[in-house]
Amino acid sequence: MDMYEKLQEMLDTHPSSAPRSETFQEILRMLFTPDEVALAVHMSFKPKAVEDIARSASVTSERAAGLLEAMASKVVIFSLNKNGKMLYALIPTIPGLFEFPFMKGELTPELKKLGNLWEQYHHEALGNAFSGKPTPQIRIIPISTSLDATTNVHPYEEVKKLIGDAGYLGLAHCACRVSVGKCDAPWEVCIIFGSHAKFLVERGYAREVTKEQALEALLISEQAGLVHTSNNSADKPVVICNCCPCCCTVLRGLTQLNNPNAFSKSRFEARVIGERCTGCGLCADERCFFGAVSMSGDKASVDAGRCVGCGLCVTACPAEAMVMAERPGFPEVPATAQEMLLKVMQERGTLERFMEIMQR
Numbered sequence: 001m002d003m004y005e006k007l008q009e010m011l012d013t014h015p016s017s018a019p020r021s022e023t024f025q026e027i028l029r030m031l032f033t034p035d036e037v038a039l040a041v042h043m044s045f046k047p048k049a050v051e052d053i054a055r056s057a058s059v060t061s062e063r064a065a066g067l068l069e070a071m072a073s074k075v076v077i078f079s080l081n082k083n084g085k086m087l088y089a090l091i092p093t094i095p096g097l098f099e100f101p102f103m104k105g106e107l108t109p110e111l112k113k114l115g116n117l118w119e120q121y122h123h124e125a126l127g128n129a130f131s132g133k134p135t136p137q138i139r140i141i142p143i144s145t146s147l148d149a150t151t152n153v154h155p156y157e158e159v160k161k162l163i164g165d166a167g168y169l170g171l172a173h174c175a176c177r178v179s180v181g182k183c184d185a186p187w188e189v190c191i192i193f194g195s196h197a198k199f200l201v202e203r204g205y206a207r208e209v210t211k212e213q214a215l216e217a218l219l220i221s222e223q224a225g226l227v228h229t230s231n232n233s234a235d236k237p238v239v240i241c242n243c244c245p246c247c248c249t250v251l252r253g254l255t256q257l258n259n260p261n262a263f264s265k266s267r268f269e270a271r272v273i274g275e276r277c278t279g280c281g282l283c284a285d286e287r288c289f290f291g292a293v294s295m296s297g298d299k300a301s302v303d304a305g306r307c308v309g310c311g312l313c314v315t316a317c318p319a320e321a322m323v324m325a326e327r328p329g330f331p332e333v334p335a336t337a338q339e340m341l342l343k344v345m346q347e348r349g350t351l352e353r354f355m356e357i358m359q360r
Helices: 003-012 022-031 034-040 050-057 061-073 093-097 109-131 159-164 175-180 194-202 211-223 249-255 282-287 312-316 337-348 351-358
Strands: 077-082 085-090 138-141 169-172 190-193 227-231 239-243 268-272 293-296 299-302 322-326
Touching: 003 022, 003 034, 022 109, 034 050, 034 061, 050 061, 050 085, 061 077, 061 085, 077 194, 093 109, 109 175, 109 249, 159 211, 159 227, 159 239, 169 194, 169 211, 190 194, 190 211, 211 239, 227 249, 239 249, 268 299, 282 293, 282 312, 312 322, 337 351
Parallel strands: none
Antiparallel strands: 077 085, 138 227, 169 190, 190 239, 227 239, 268 322, 293 299
């Protein structure tokens, strides 16, 4: 079997998926040299030492170390310095192989070509594969200022608290807007947490920021009308993306590909206080990306089934006629990312093969 095909099959066991496609083969050939892919197929999604990877691939540790560092420097694999020892792991398509190379905010001719290929792959295979299972991997987080002081908010729903509790933060450019380029929304607003942030900062694809700087990125995003999203679990976030409907891979899973499970809505929905509404239409015309808000006569109305609970309409309403209320019958958010990813693999039927790769 061709090594690029073998790597595609390995990546496809991950919950993020990597469906077979000639387009994806071309992407992999741009990201990995033949020598690099021959080593990558002996890796795991679990960080491993150079010596272990070299032994599996039957190459010297020196040769493996050089290839691994080359791949990590291109951010097509993950690296971690643990107690002075370098460990390396495969990364999935989302978030990972697609996003990381664009996070410097540069758009060279090669990256422009790569962006076009990812866009083609999104429409022909990846978008539906990533978005089409019952358990979403990404969820909407409401804008903090859209929730009043009396609202019962869980810790994982309060975006400012997620940042306040973080140990290490990085700020990178939005890969979707850099690669797709269909709007002029701010680029450098992708907030990354923990070891992934450290990796991207060390490799020059993000910059370390303080909590205050991360909160400033949130404010810029909210003022620009961007939607907050994060991993669909109640434990620590990996990332807070600030998304637009025209470029974002996740949001377009619903708006373009019509997958109802493209992402999890927030636990809240917008409602209108009719006597306050002045009929300005700002909520419907400029803030709702999902067709949930419309004008009925001289009043706004909300289709709760279409509302994703982002809160953008609430923060824009000059009459304070829009409010957020708890959505009835909202399902529990998976307790951990591991639990969420396990569900997705069970739904995809890839759990057994994935575990084989992890146990290398």
